[in-house]
Amino acid sequence: MVDYRSSLRIEPGREGAGSPQPGHRAPVARRSLSLDEYVEGVRRADRAILGRAITLIESSSDRDQRLAQELLTRLMPHTGGAHRVGITGIPGAGKSTFIETLGCNLTAAGHRVAVLAVDPSSGRSGGSILGDKMRMSRLAADPNAFIRPSPSAGTLGGVARKTRESMLICEAAGFDIVLVETVGVGQSETVVAGMTDFFLALMIAGGGDELQGIKRGLLELVDMLAINKADGDNRSRAESAAREYANAMHFMTPVDPGWTPPVVTCSAIDNVGIDELWRRIEEHRAIVTASGQLAARRKQQLLQWVWTMLEQQLQAMLTGHEQVGRLRLELEQAVLDGRLAPTLAARQLLEAFLTHPPDPPEVTDDPA
Amino acid sequence: MVDYRSSLRIEPGREGAGSPQPGHRAPVARRSLSLDEYVEGVRRADRAILGRAITLIESSSDRDQRLAQELLTRLMPHTGGAHRVGITGIPGAGKSTFIETLGCNLTAAGHRVAVLAVDPSSGRSGGSILGDKMRMSRLAADPNAFIRPSPSAGTLGGVARKTRESMLICEAAGFDIVLVETVGVGQSETVVAGMTDFFLALMIAGGGDELQGIKRGLLELVDMLAINKADGDNRSRAESAAREYANAMHFMTPVDPGWTPPVVTCSAIDNVGIDELWRRIEEHRAIVTASGQLAARRKQQLLQWVWTMLEQQLQAMLTGHEQVGRLRLELEQAVLDGRLAPTLAARQLLEAFLTHPPDPPEVTDDPA
Numbered sequence: 001m002v003d004y005r006s007s008l009r010i011e012p013g014r015e016g017a018g019s020p021q022p023g024h025r026a027p028v029a030r031r032s033l034s035l036d037e038y039v040e041g042v043r044r045a046d047r048a049i050l051g052r053a054i055t056l057i058e059s060s061s062d063r064d065q066r067l068a069q070e071l072l073t074r075l076m077p078h079t080g081g082a083h084r085v086g087i088t089g090i091p092g093a094g095k096s097t098f099i100e101t102l103g104c105n106l107t108a109a110g111h112r113v114a115v116l117a118v119d120p121s122s123g124r125s126g127g128s129i130l131g132d133k134m135r136m137s138r139l140a141a142d143p144n145a146f147i148r149p150s151p152s153a154g155t156l157g158g159v160a161r162k163t164r165e166s167m168l169i170c171e172a173a174g175f176d177i178v179l180v181e182t183v184g185v186g187q188s189e190t191v192v193a194g195m196t197d198f199f200l201a202l203m204i205a206g207g208g209d210e211l212q213g214i215k216r217g218l219l220e221l222v223d224m225l226a227i228n229k230a231d232g233d234n235r236s237r238a239e240s241a242a243r244e245y246a247n248a249m250h251f252m253t254p255v256d257p258g259w260t261p262p263v264v265t266c267s268a269i270d271n272v273g274i275d276e277l278w279r280r281i282e283e284h285r286a287i288v289t290a291s292g293q294l295a296a297r298r299k300q301q302l303l304q305w306v307w308t309m310l311e312q313q314l315q316a317m318l319t320g321h322e323q324v325g326r327l328r329l330e331l332e333q334a335v336l337d338g339r340l341a342p343t344l345a346a347r348q349l350l351e352a353f354l355t356h357p358p359d360p361p362e363v364t365d366d367p368a
Numbered sequence: 369m370v371d372y373r374s375s376l377r378i379e380p381g382r383e384g385a386g387s388p389q390p391g392h393r394a395p396v397a398r399r400s401l402s403l404d405e406y407v408e409g410v411r412r413a414d415r416a417i418l419g420r421a422i423t424l425i426e427s428s429s430d431r432d433q434r435l436a437q438e439l440l441t442r443l444m445p446h447t448g449g450a451h452r453v454g455i456t457g458i459p460g461a462g463k464s465t466f467i468e469t470l471g472c473n474l475t476a477a478g479h480r481v482a483v484l485a486v487d488p489s490s491g492r493s494g495g496s497i498l499g500d501k502m503r504m505s506r507l508a509a510d511p512n513a514f515i516r517p518s519p520s521a522g523t524l525g526g527v528a529r530k531t532r533e534s535m536l537i538c539e540a541a542g543f544d545i546v547l548v549e550t551v552g553v554g555q556s557e558t559v560v561a562g563m564t565d566f567f568l569a570l571m572i573a574g575g576g577d578e579l580q581g582i583k584r585g586l587l588e589l590v591d592m593l594a595i596n597k598a599d600g601d602n603r604s605r606a607e608s609a610a611r612e613y614a615n616a617m618h619f620m621t622p623v624d625p626g627w628t629p630p631v632v633t634c635s636a637i638d639n640v641g642i643d644e645l646w647r648r649i650e651e652h653r654a655i656v657t658a659s660g661q662l663a664a665r666r667k668q669q670l671l672q673w674v675w676t677m678l679e680q681q682l683q684a685m686l687t688g689h690e691q692v693g694r695l696r697l698e699l700e701q702a703v704l705d706g707r708l709a710p711t712l713a714a715r716q717l718l719e720a721f722l723t724h725p726p727d728p729p730e731v732t733d734d735p736a
């Protein structure tokens with residue numbers, strides 16, 4: 001029987017978690033914190049304050065966002081220390097069990113592990129803190145692990161920003177491994193691959209038919225494919241699936257020259273092959289660190305992120321623009337009827353936008 | 369010995385090509401044409417006027433663009449009649465020979481074939497009219513074929529617009545098959561797949577190593593893969609390459625439900641397998657026409673095109689924006705140094721853009 005109160009991590013601190021004294025908890029939980037309190041609380045990995053800092057990041061109130069961005073700016077110098085690993089997996093691949101087993105192995109090896117999620121569908125599917133933590137109750141109860149459920153629904157861009165910034169907060173709190181999980185809705189794999197050092201896809205053996213359902217472009221993003229549930233009578237099917245995937249991987253040009261994405265098998269539930277899998281991930285890190293590819297990848301990710309947010313916000317403004325919206329249906333119909341050249345339609349929409357430029361948005365990039 | 373003058377198609381009209389009388393040619397070639405002359409000339413497939421109409425489309429002068437867009441609007445009701453087939457191929461796959469053989473087969477079967485190209489690199493590589501036509505001298509000399517070389521260099525978006533609009537002009541001129549060729553630089557395959565009814569990739573047999581070089585995402589765009597040069601001693605290697613590709617295709621979810629992209633072999637130089645290949649393309653057309661997928665694909669392409677142009681132009685304005693450009697390097701450095709939160713950097717750049725909104729651009733979307 002799991003103690004969800006303890007898994008919620010708002011009770012007094014544990015050894016090594018560096019939480020405040022019991023006496024301080026209640027007040028800390030109630031009154032609003034100063035920027036300095038946030039900075040110091042996160043830096044000493046105070047779990048209550050860490051949780052509140054991420055809540056601040058996720059808040060869409062403008063006042064919270066301003067404070068959140070000041071906090072991030074203060075913490076930035078202390079970020080970048082973690083090994084960032086993205087993990088995706090088709091439904092039924094056993095992602096939660098895998099992350100729980102991997103996470104527990106890593107904390108047992110002395111690591112401090114944060115688990116974040118990018119799930120633009122979590123609002124629709126009603127993903128809840130309890131749900132997320134129940135799926136990983138052992139890891140959730142681990143003093144050296146911190147599990148943060150997906151931010152509540154929003155645009156993928158918004159969810160991605162919150163997750164990226166939560167990752168930085170966790171790094172500033174000294175977590176040396178961040179696992180970013182995605183359910184792979186829409187473009188979320190690309191987004192997670194774009195914020196991590198290593199991207200792992202979890203698969204399971206299936207009939208050839210199921211393999212056809214593999215998501216477009218996924219094979220091109222991954223640094224490793226792992227066929228999970230390679231246990232019992234399923235073992236040989238997993239092995240042959242691994243060979244099939246390896247064959248498909250063969251057609252992909254690797255993300256990092258010098259690293260050909262391996263296809264491995266494992267059993268998360270039996271904890272078989274998980275350590276070996278992690279050794280490969282560390283091997284990749286050593287290679288791309290030595291070659292300078294890791295530094296280059298991170299720098300490129302950081303600048304790409306700035307520009308992506310900028311373009312996303314601008315496009316959100318375009319989509320949500322009043323005059324553009326009014327014109328759009330009418331012009332699109334004219335184009336479909338062959339009454340208007342598409343280029344002219346685009347130009348008229350652009351004119352409508354630029355002649356009524358919107359105000360810069362608040363940082364919260366969820367125009368929904 | 370090929371007569372390039374004739375391949376340049378500015379000599380008096382031929383039977384069926386509906387050109388004006390010899391006496392009219394010189395004047396037509398010199399004085400500027402009225403909108404009505406353009407419309408009527410294109411509608412009766414006057415090759416001289418057709419060529420000038422496309423030159424008008426490709427012109428970046430604002431005056432030409434205004435006329436070009438009026439012309440397109442007039443011609444729109446007469447467009448959409450062609451079977452639009454996109455063709456890509458790795459260098460050395462024999463694309464020109466393939467298009468020449470296919471094109472000649474099609475005109476021999478009574479079709480009227482236009483060949484256009486999307487090649488954002490043509491400026492750099494100095495692709496010339498003579499070059500493009502020499503590569504397909506037989507087809508170029510065919511009275512029922514019209515070959516238009518790639519527009520001179522520009523942004524991919526600009527080249528794509530010109531090719532798309534040239535395709536519409538050719539349709540208004542009564543060509544019932546348009547082959548859009550791409551060399552597959554950057555995103556050009558996605559662009560061509562986004563303007564055609566069927567997308568074909570030409571491959572050749574190679575060592576397993578060469579297969580690794582296959583471009584990311586290509587397999588997911590194609591409606592058919594053809595292994596060319598399946599002739600002589602190369603035949604068996606082509607057959608086994610076809611099996612390998614078929615295996616890889618297996619992992620891709622098909623573009624159109626109801627159509628699994630086949631992998632075929634052919635020899636363009638011996639004209640073997642080309643008719644069979646075209647039959648498959650017609651089979652695909654019958655299926656997607658009956659299912660309504662073709663109509664849906666075209667409608668979606670048209671509206672997507674409008675929105676893509678709009679976003680491209682807006683992003684080009686953002687990239688080319690003076691205040692944004694001045695701020696960018698400084699803010700990016702601050703982000704890299706950890707002095708500034710990425711979200712704040714994006715916000716400041718957006719503010720700089722919106723507080724100095726640029727003027728709407730001329731239609732020509734080459735901000736280069």
